[in-house]
Amino acid sequence: MTRIPFIAGNWKMFKTGPEAIEFINALKPLVKDARGREVALGAPATALQAAAEAARGSSILIGAQNIYFEKEGAYTGEISGAMVQATGASFVILGHSERRQFFGDTNEWVARKLAAALDAKLIPVVCLGESLAEREKGDAFKVLSAQLQGSLASLTPARAGTLILAYEPVWAIGTGKTATKEQAQEVHVFLRAETAKLLGEDIAQKTRILYGGSVKPDNAAALLNEPDIDGALVGGAALKPDSFAQIVNF
Ligand code: 13P
Numbered sequence: 001m002t003r004i005p006f007i008a009g010n011w012k013m014f015k016t017g018p019e020a021i022e023f024i025n026a027l028k029p030l031v032k033d034a035r036g037r038e039v040a041l042g043a044p045a046t047a048l049q050a051a052a053e054a055a056r057g058s059s060i061l062i063g064a065q066n067i068y069f070e071k072e073g074a075y076t077g078e079i080s081g082a083m084v085q086a087t088g089a090s091f092v093i094l095g096h097s098e099r100r101q102f103f104g105d106t107n108e109w110v111a112r113k114l115a116a117a118l119d120a121k122l123i124p125v126v127c128l129g130e131s132l133a134e135r136e137k138g139d140a141f142k143v144l145s146a147q148l149q150g151s152l153a154s155l156t157p158a159r160a161g162t163l164i165l166a167y168e169p170v171w172a173i174g175t176g177k178t179a180t181k182e183q184a185q186e187v188h189v190f191l192r193a194e195t196a197k198l199l200g201e202d203i204a205q206k207t208r209i210l211y212g213g214s215v216k217p218d219n220a221a222a223l224l225n226e227p228d229i230d231g232a233l234v235g236g237a238a239l240k241p242d243s244f245a246q247i248v249n250f
Contacts, residue, residue, distance in 0.1 A: 001205040005224060006164060006231035007248045008040035008125065008210065009093075009238025010065065010093060015043065017050035017089070023241055024054040030245035031060070038231075039248050042093045042125075045079050046197050052088030063091030063125070066099055069112035071119075081120025091123035095151055097170045107150025115154040118162075125210070125233070126151050127163045128191070132171035140169075141190055150193050157199045165191060165209045166233045172213025174235060181222045181229070184211045188228035217246035 015023065020043055031039050040061040043051040052062045068078035084092060094117065095110035105113075110126060117124040128147045130140040148165075157164065167187050172179050177189075188209045196204035211223050212233030223229050236243040 003206070003230040005037040006040060006208050006210060006229050007234070007250075008042060008061075008063070008091075008093075008231065009234050009244050010042040010046075010096070010212070011044060011238065012065070012098070012235060013044060014239055015047055017047045020047040020051040021054040021195050024058075024060060024225055026241040027060065027245060028058050028093050030241055031248045034056075034201060034248050037248065040186060042091075043089075045084075048084060048087040048089050056088065061091060061123075061152050062087075062089045063093060063123070064089055065093045065096065066103075066105075066111055067094075067116060067120075067122075069109070069116040071116070081116045081122050085120045085122055089122070091125055091164075093125045093166075094115050094125065095147075096127045097129050097168055100138060101170075107147055107153070109153040111154040114151065118155075118159050123154060123162045123164060125166055126166050127166045127212070127233070129168040129170050129173075129213070133170070135171065139205060140187070144187065148191060149198065152195075152198055155199065160199050161205045161206070163199075163203070163207050164231075165195070165207060166212050167191060167209060168212035168233060174214070176214050178214040178216075178219050178223070179211070182224050183224040184223060185228055188226070188230075192228060217243050220247040221250040 042063045042065045064084040067081045099105040130143045134143045207231035210231040210233045215232045215234045216237045
């Protein structure tokens with residue numbers, strides 16, 4: 001099974017609309033020869049429209065970093081899948097550890113947001129990851145299994161065709177401490193097997209599982225050459241076109 005690598009930046013709470021345009025215009029020539037991989041950028045809600053317009057005509061995909069699960073209503077401050085879709089964006093990051101940690105996103109909410117993303121025809125990128133304490137206690141696999149099961153609870157195999165998973169160990173995010181390629185590969189194999197139990201072997205083989213957590217130009221190739229690491233979700237190193245392009249062109 002060939003899975004096309006999906007290399008995504010997650011800008012988090014960085015970049016205005018004009019800054020997003022500037023970044024994308026600088027990135028385009030740097031990744032124009034990148035074949036056999038998908039290039040994606042998760043932008044703040046306020047920059048989605050500008051980013052989608054700047055990316056038009058290129059193969060760069062634009063996505064949001066969160067949605068709310070209701071279609072519309074009195075939910076001050078929230079945005080729906082349809083609103084994201086209408087900007088020209090095509091994917092959404094769900095259940096990032098920062099959402100889980102600071103904004104109360106639970107597995108149950110992630111599952112509801114996943115259903116809403118699919119209703120709005122957005123590609124869902126569902127994030128999972130254990131904390132340092134959980135890893136040190138030997139609980140990483142138990143925690144990941146529960147997160148996967150809970151976060152995908154709303155999903156049937158018939159709707160899982162575009163699913164992307166991202167393994168982001170919390171201890172590796174923004175710390176400069178990357179999981180080793182062996183550590184990441186081991187978890188990706190585990191997550192694929194767990195996905196097979198939930199959605200069947202066929203979906204599990206098709207599902208791309210990204211690694212995130214201190215991915216940098218100098219460690220990207222080693223990670224991405226592992227057989228079950230199907231892409232990257234890049235934070236800090238995706239804030240500059242040069243370093244992000246180096247990762248895309250690994
Ligand atoms: P860093 O690449 O800055 O560690 O962030 C990873 C991440 O959280 C991507 O979603």
